[in-house]
Amino acid sequence: MPPAPATQPVIRFDGVSQVFPVRHGSPVTALEGLDFTVARNEFLAVLGPSGCGKSTLLRQISGLLRPSKGSVSVFGQSVTEPPDGVGIVFQKPNLLPWYNVRDNVTFPMRHKYGYVGKDDRRRADELLEMIGLADFAARRPDELSGGMQQRVAIARALLLDPDILLMDEPFSALDALTRDEMSFELLRIWQERPKTVIFITHSIPEAVLLSDRIIVMAPRPGRVREIINVDLPRPRTIDTFSAHRFSALANHIRDQLFTIKPKV
């Protein structure tokens, strides 16, 4: 995939809706009228309560789901099948228990092309070095802690050097302390290897800490409530949490999410 010119958005949603047919019932609208673009190397958080179609949106970008209406394009091309240059990280690490850590990182290569070369293994080792797990290359996934496993999952997503990194609540299965640690880890990786990141979360502080922009979603049907620019300086550190602007943004989002409740 050639790098997009600076003017062209990496991802574009054009009036995207997603309707799921329901057996013995009226169809469910998961997403309605989504219009937004994502710039190159932007860190975009998508925030909202459960059932607002956050994951549906991700599956549309990764080409696993065709929108019922409108179009999703990646690098100016309408997504009709899974595009190249997209890495995915899920809520759970989903590592393969029969491979060691290094082979888990090289798995996308083996799976897509059927072989793993010396270069791929070297690249995997570099990635493991970057996430601080170089010493664990030969270990089995179940010997690693949850946070370490999720870091391996991130390395796996980065193996094919994607331009876009899709993350579906990647830290929500981790304990609170590991979670913050992982956030800074992710920021460091993103600084080192800039990518366009779509980060799905239902944690307000996490969204504010990490992203350039936040799409706040409203549920049933899932739609964009507001798009917020996070004008906090980078690099973000542990001090960012105590910045006045941080709490102001977080409070604003909290208000947004609570006003969605139907008024009587």
Added chain:
Amino acid sequence: MSRTDARPRPAVFLLRWFDAAMPVLTFVVLVLFWEAVVRVFSIPAFLLPAPSAILSSMVSVDVGQWAKHVWATLRVALMGYVLAILVSVPLAVALATSRSMSRSLYPLLVVVQSMPVVAIAPIIVVSLGAGDLPRVLIAFLITFFPIVVSTTTGLMATPPELIELSRSLRAGRSREIWHIRLPYAMPHVFSALRICTTLSLIGAVVAEFVTADKGLGYYISFSTSNLRMDAAFAGLALMVTLSLGFFRLIDLVQRVLAPWSRVKG
């Protein structure tokens, strides 16, 4: 192991030893009890032979004879077992990946499974003659269904995210099955394979009950018909040993080929 164990060392050692010896001790006590009951109540040998009588009956037959019978049964069981794996695993892949296949084949499989093997064994023998084929078929019939069901369950139990990962890489259906689904099914496959060690031997023995001139099943039924209960029990003891050995073999195969698929914490 707890580091705060306050017991003096010898006591801990004894406890561990006792723990390890427990199963053997239970068995020995049971056999001794059996021997005592038979002697005290003078139970006739044609009703229940004493363990000592069974043992002397076992050693009275020479090793070559036993080997002949054991091999005859094991051979049929193994052929049925391997055939069941060769048929069941691809069948499970078909069932797990194609809705139309599972809609059309699954009811048929359930019907086949519902037929008691003991009841159809004589029919199969009459239709197919007295060679290896009917015996292998009987061993196969009793073995294949658990493998199909377990493998299908395992193939379906793959985390959906990994399937999405596979699709997002456009890796193709066959790689999805080979690289992800089948390895994920391994714990399920092996639990079925373990159950089926015993089942395949049961199938072989049932076939020998119907018609055979050698094999442990034949030996047991021949002995009972002559009221030689000590010999029948000797055959049974070998049968159990064979079954346990087969079971352990599959355990070993799993340990070597797929160690990660063993019991999860």
